Amino acid sequence: MARPRSEDKREAILNAAIEVLAELGERAPTSKIAKLAGVAEGTLFTYFSSKEELLNQLYLSLKAELRQVMMLHYPLTADLKAQMQHVWQAYVTWGINMPKKRKVMAQLSTSEQITAESKQIGMQSFCDMTNLLQEQTTLGLLRDYPPLFIGSMLGALADLTMGFMVQEPENADRYQESGFEAFWHAVSTPITS
Amino acid sequence: MARPRSEDKREAILNAAIEVLAELGERAPTSKIAKLAGVAEGTLFTYFSSKEELLNQLYLSLKAELRQVMMLHYPLTADLKAQMQHVWQAYVTWGINMPKKRKVMAQLSTSEQITAESKQIGMQSFCDMTNLLQEQTTLGLLRDYPPLFIGSMLGALADLTMGFMVQEPENADRYQESGFEAFWHAVSTPITS
Amino acid sequence: MARPRSEDKREAILNAAIEVLAELGERAPTSKIAKLAGVAEGTLFTYFSSKEELLNQLYLSLKAELRQVMMLHYPLTADLKAQMQHVWQAYVTWGINMPKKRKVMAQLSTSEQITAESKQIGMQSFCDMTNLLQEQTTLGLLRDYPPLFIGSMLGALADLTMGFMVQEPENADRYQESGFEAFWHAVSTPITS
Amino acid sequence: MARPRSEDKREAILNAAIEVLAELGERAPTSKIAKLAGVAEGTLFTYFSSKEELLNQLYLSLKAELRQVMMLHYPLTADLKAQMQHVWQAYVTWGINMPKKRKVMAQLSTSEQITAESKQIGMQSFCDMTNLLQEQTTLGLLRDYPPLFIGSMLGALADLTMGFMVQEPENADRYQESGFEAFWHAVSTPITS
C-alpha cells in the first residue's frame, strides 16, 4: 500500500473516530467512522490497515496531543509545585473542554485492542515530567516513590476530579482545587507543604 | 413441578462470563460464555434476558462481592486510619488475588452497556464507608472533601497501586504501603498524619 | 400419550391461540399461547402434538363454529333467496362480532401449515348449503354454476363486504345490503331477481 | 467509481423471493432467498435494509406489475363492459400464467409485515379503473356502489375464479367466462345486461 496522499483525510478519520467511539464505544463500526469523516468505507483502510491499527493510532494521537498540551508554556524555572500545578491544570482544562477525547482515551486505555507496545509509547507522554521528578525526589521535596508512580497518581486523581467536575458543575472550581491539593499532599514531603 | 431454576447454573454463567470477558473484553460472545459454563446457548437466556442484562448483573455481583469483602472483619471500633487501611487492604488483596474479576469490573465500569441505574446501585457498595466519613470529616480528621470524593480517591489510588504491584511483583509490598500512605496524606488533615 | 384429561384446557389453548395469532400472525410463539391459556409451555404439547397440529385443529374448529352459526335457525322451508340471505347474514354477523376469529381464519386459509386435508374438511362446512344449491340449480333459479363455485362466491363477497363495513362503520348497513344484493344478482337467473 | 448497485441483482433478489415465498410462505429465510438469487447473504441487505423492507418492496413491485398488465392495450374507447372484461381477462391471464406471483401477492396482502402505507400505495393500482367507474356509475350503467367496492369485487371474484381454474383445468375456460358473467351481473344495472 502506497503512502496515503492526504494528511487531511487521516485527520478527518481520526476525528470522526473520536465522535463515533465516544457515542458507541468500541463497537463503533468503521463504516460509520468513514461516513462521518466524509470518505468511502474502503478509503479508511488505505490510511489504516485495520480497525485495530486505527484504534492504536488514535490512542497514540490522543496521548501525543495531551502531552503537547501539558508541555505548552511549561514553567521550566518555577518551583516543583508550580510545575505540577501547571500539568494538572493543563490536563484538566483539556479534559473538560474535550470531553469526547477524554472519554475515548479512557475507553481505549482499557481496551483489549490496544497493544502493549502502544501503551508503552503512550506512557512516554509523561516522560518529560517523570524526568523532572527524578531530580526532585532526590532533593527531598517529594516522597520517595518511583516517578512513574507519582505521574500516574496525577493522572488518576485528575481523571477522578474531572468526573466530579462534570457531575457537579456548580462546584467545578472547588473540585479542581481540592483535587490538586489532595494530590500534592499525597506526593510531597511534609516540609514542602 | 418442573426442574427449578438452578442457582448453580446462574453462578456458573457469571463465572464463565468473567473468564471470557477478561480474555476478550466486551466482544466476548455469549456462545463462548455458555459453552464455558457448561450450558446450552439458549439456557443463558433463561437466566439473563439479554447480553446486556448479563453484563449488568455481573457488574452488580462483582460490586456486591467487593463490598462484602471490604466489610468482612471491619474494625468498627478502631480509629479512622485503621478503618481505611482495612478497606484498602481488603480491596487490594481481593484485586490481586482475583485479577480477572478486577479487570472485568474495570472494563464494565466504563462500558456503554452498563446502565446508569446499575452504576448507581454499584456505587452504594461504598456507601457504608462513605457514611463513616461523613462523621469523621466533621471531627476535623479529614480534609473537608465530600465523602464520595474521598471514597473514590481510595478506589482510584488502590486500582493504580494494584497495577504497579502486578507490574513489579518484587516491589508489591512497598507499593501497597506507599499507595495507602499517599492516599492517607491526600485526605487527612496534617494533625492526624 | 394418553388422552388429555381436560376439555377445558384444550378450549383455553385454542382461544388463546386466536388472540395471539390475531396479533402476531403465524409467528405467534407457542409459549405465548400457552401462557395466555394459563397452562405450562409443555402442557400445550399434550393437547396438540405439534404447533402445526394446533393450527390445523384451530382452523377446523373455526370452520366448524362458523358452520354451526350458519346453520342455526336455518329457514329450511323458506325460498332460496331467503335461505341464502340467512347464511350471508349469519356469516357477516359472526365475522363482525368476532373480528379476531375472522382474521385468524383468513390467515390460516392461506397458510402453508394447513394441510390439504384440513382444507378439504373445512370446505365441507359449506356442504349442506351446497347440497341445497344442487337442487335449486336444476330448478332454474340459479345460474348454471357448480354449487361449490356459488358457495365460494358467497364467502368471498361476504369477506369483502365485512372489510368495507369495518373500514366505514357509518355505512356498514348499506354495505351489508349491497353486498348481498350484488351476490344475489351474480348467481341468480334474471327471472328470480 | 465503485461498482454501481445493479438493478439486475435487485430483480434477481425479488424474483428469488417470489420462488421461496411461494414455497415456504413468510417463513422463507433470507438466506435461501439470497442463495437462489446468486448473491451473498449480506448482499441482500445492501438492496433491502431488512426482510420487512424486502417484502414490502416485493408487494409493491407485484402490484405495479399487475397494474401495468391490466393497463396494457386498454380499450379506452370501448364500452364499459368491454373495458371491464379487458381488466378481468388481463388479471386472470396474468394470475394463471404466474401462479407463484399470484400466490405470493395473496400471501403478502394478508401479512402483518406489509405496512399500511404499502397497502395504500398498492391499492392505487386500481385507481385508474376506479376513476372510470366513477363516471359510469353516474350514467346508470352500474349499480350505485362505491367504485372501490366494485373494483374490489372484481379482484375477489377473479381470484376465486382462478382458484377453480387451477383446480379443474379442464373447465378453466368455462370458469373464466362464468366468473366474469357473475361479476358483471353483480355490478351492472339490469338494463345493461
Added chain:
DNA sequence: AATGAATGAGGCTTCATTCAT
C-alpha cells in the same frame, strides 16, 4: 488513490420441542 458494492463469518436471540421433576 478513491469508491462503495460484495462478501460471509459470526453475533444475539427466538422458539418448537423434550424431559427431568
Added chain:
DNA sequence: GATGAATGAAGCCTCATTCAT
C-alpha cells in the same frame, strides 16, 4: 398429567475487509 427449564438449530442482521470499477 402438569410443569417449565433445557436444548440447539435456525433466523436476521452487522460489519471488517476485499476488490472490481
